[in-house]
Amino acid sequence: MSDMQAKLRETAKKLLESGEVGYIIGWGKGRTNKTSPVFVKEPAKVDELVWNEYCLNTLAKYTMDNMYPEKKIGLCVRGCDSRAVNRLIQDNQLKRENVYLIGLPCEGKKDPVTGEMVKKCIECMHHNPLEADVMVGEPVQEKGYPDRFKDVEAMEALSADERYEFWAKQYDKCIRCYACRNVCPACNCRECYVDQYRVGWQGKQNNRAENQVYGLTRAYHIGDRCIECGECERVCPVGLPLMKLNRKLLKDANELFGEYEAGMNTEVKPPLGTYKLDDHEEYM
Ligand code: SF4
Ligand code: SF4
Structure with a gap:
């Protein structure tokens, strides 16, 4: 067993025994070497928690199932999860005092x-x-990601027709399973507009036009709020390159409103969530 996994279990046990938290959301053993989210309520069951190179899922959104917990929810957080926590707090979907954050520095999963990163x-x-609130393990070295907008720049170099053709072909593959929405910490409406029926809103048919409306609406909805966790792209069963779309919106926001990364804290408001008289109309 790794040192960090042992320390995680020890920390979880103390938190549950002391009553500091009501339960802990972490990763548990799945089939083969997969992991899946687990909810551990009893100190005797902390061995269900695992920490290994396959802990892939972001967990923060599970707190939305319990908006008014009797005790704090213990939540395992890597860098991406902690950005998701900030995202949910800013969207009034989570209160900081309702979670106890168990920090886990992460080298990548x-x-x-395939066994590949x-x-x-x-x-x-x-x-x-x-x-x-408590750290398990020593911080790892941050490497940044200098190519953050490289794919977007390559896309911007294409003509408008070529770009349309590219995305039309992508959204022709979309099966509207909504997995991208379901995993997304920025997609946190209690009832998504695609699940409602209103004349003139999103149609239910699976065809090019309706799929594109879904893709574009979702992209704009999370345009300045996407924390770049990459979960939507990871879970898409037909392999849509959704980060190209998300990062296009983020690149535009960066260029129009200044350097910005969503979910870095709960103070800086998303640029589209604020209104200024000198706002750039081009963005909309
Ligand atoms: S996960 Fe992929 S296939 Fe499913 S709705 Fe999203 S884009 Fe479409
Ligand atoms: S990367 Fe995808 S899943 Fe993650 S916040 Fe952005 S849109 Fe949502």
Whole structure:
């Protein structure tokens, strides 16, 4: 057993025994070498928690199932999870006092099938939790991601027709499973507009036009709020390169409103969530 996994279990046990938290959300053993989210409520069951190179899922969104916990929720957070926590706090979907953050510095995770480092971790800009109530393990060295907008620039170099053709072909593959929305900490409406029925809103058919409306609406909805966790792209069963779309919106926001990364803290408001008289109209 790794030192960090042992320390995580020890920390979890103390938190549960002392009553500091009501339960802990972490990763547990899945089938083969996969992991899946677990909810540990009893000190005797902390051995269900694992920490290894396959702890892929972001966990913060599970707190939305319990908006008014009797005790704090213990939440395991890497860099991406802590940005997701900030995202949910800023969107009034989580109160900081309702969570106890167990920080885990993360070197990056692997695909359980190929054993290769997953794309979202290669592109990660914050391996260490931005905030934690207790840290398990020593901070790792941050490497940044200098190529953050490289894919977007390549896309911008294409003509408008070529760009349309590229995205039309991508969204032709979309099966509207909504996995991208379900994992997304920025997609946190209690009832998504795609699940409602209103004349003139999002149609239910799976075709080019409706799929594109879904993709574009979602991209704009999370345009300045995407924390770049890469989960949407990771879980898409048909392999849509969704980060190209997300980062296009973020690149525009950076260029129009100044350097910005979502979820870095709870103070700096997303540029589209604030209104200024000298706002750039081009963005909209
Ligand atoms: S996860 Fe992929 S296939 Fe599913 S709705 Fe999102 S883009 Fe479409
Ligand atoms: S990378 Fe995808 S899942 Fe993560 S916040 Fe952005 S849109 Fe949501």
